Amino acid sequence: AAQNGQSTVHFFDPQTQENASARALLERNIKAGLAMSEFVLYYQPQVEKSNFIGAEVLLRWRHGEVFVSPDKFISTAEQSNLILPLGNWVLHQACKQLAQWAERSETAHLTLSVNISPKQFKHAQFVDTVVQAIANTGAPARQLIIELTESMLFEDIDSAIARISALRAHGVGFSLDDFGMGYSSLSDLQRLPLTELKIDRSFIRDIQHNAHDARMVRSIISLGHSMGLQVIAEGVETQAQIDYLIDSGCMRWQGYFIGKPQPIAHLEQLMQEHITF
Numbered sequence: 001a002a003q004n005g006q007s008t009v010h011f012f013d014p015q016t017q018e019n020a021s022a023r024a025l026l027e028r029n030i031k032a033g034l035a036m037s038e039f040v041l042y043y044q045p046q047v048e049k050s051n052f053i054g055a056e057v058l059l060r061w062r063h064g065e066v067f068v069s070p071d072k073f074i075s076t077a078e079q080s081n082l083i084l085p086l087g088n089w090v091l092h093q094a095c096k097q098l099a100q101w102a103e104r105s106e107t108a109h110l111t112l113s114v115n116i117s118p119k120q121f122k123h124a125q126f127v128d129t130v131v132q133a134i135a136n137t138g139a140p141a142r143q144l145i146i147e148l149t150e151s152m153l154f155e156d157i158d159s160a161i162a163r164i165s166a167l168r169a170h171g172v173g174f175s176l177d178d179f180g181m182g183y184s185s186l187s188d189l190q191r192l193p194l195t196e197l198k199i200d201r202s203f204i205r206d207i208q209h210n211a212h213d214a215r216m217v218r219s220i221i222s223l224g225h226s227m228g229l230q231v232i233a234e235g236v237e238t239q240a241q242i243d244y245l246i247d248s249g250c251m252r253w254q255g256y257f258i259g260k261p262q263p264i265a266h267l268e269q270l271m272q273e274h275i276t277f
């Protein structure tokens, strides 16, 4: 078994992935992994001050003995189009979870944020796929948030606006993930019917020691709020970061300080322990 584990680790070495035959093998393994239910969703809690408001859905691959992180397989899945069935599976699972939460008053308010890759978003069937996931599962559309990144929006902003608007009409929310990396022009940003900005972890990390990052975070928060958007910070690991966010007017965050990405049962237990009656 040890030997098996070792070869698996070697197999997912990013440098090995450069190699075409290794990539082809990874593709076959992803396909087989989908068929054999090796993929699992982890949920990272999101809070508004001390209240749980939802979670970000993060994909994990249980391949043999090891949990493979998305950094090791998402880009290969994206290049090979396997991201389409994989991403569809993620969306359906998340919607099923929302439908389940909707049945209980204690959990009905919770949202789930789902990461969508460029290829999924640009696919002609994107809007239909999301609408179908909602319809097939009975998920409350208002509790679903789709996370997009800046680079996938601005090369064809008109079609991005059309896609987002079509799903906003159903109630689906849209978050701009990793925000602050500097791709967006202000006027383009204002045209997009988003509901949330998510401040990138790289700005949160050194908030206490780096005056530039601290100012940047404060600017993003006021920009977001002035546009009527929710603002959430990712990668929050310390109380001092939380204090700075609160002082800057941002009341929503996620990060290891609150909870790592975790199986659904753990998340539900964590939330249960914190519910105050």
Ligand code: C2E
Pocket: 044, 057, 058, 059, 069, 070, 071, 074, 087, 090, 115, 116, 117, 177, 178, 234, 235, 236, 237, 254, 255, 256, 257, 261
């Ligand atoms: P992301 O969307 O920016 O997700 C946040 C990443 O930061 C996650 O890594 C999460 O585990 C990690 N993280 C959360 N809180 C903290 C913290 O306090 N400190 C630190 N150091 N890290 C924190 P993860 O789960 O490995 O995911 C990596 C990336 O893979 C994600 O970045 C996302 O771009 C992609 N990804 C994950 N799941 C999916 C999916 O279902 N579909 C697609 N298309 N991409 C996914």
Ligand code: CA
Pocket: 056, 115, 147, 177
């Ligand atoms: Ca994300």
Ligand code: CA
Pocket: 177, 178, 198, 200, 201, 234
């Ligand atoms: Ca992010």
Ligand code: CA
Pocket: 178, 200, 201, 202, 234
């Ligand atoms: Ca990030």
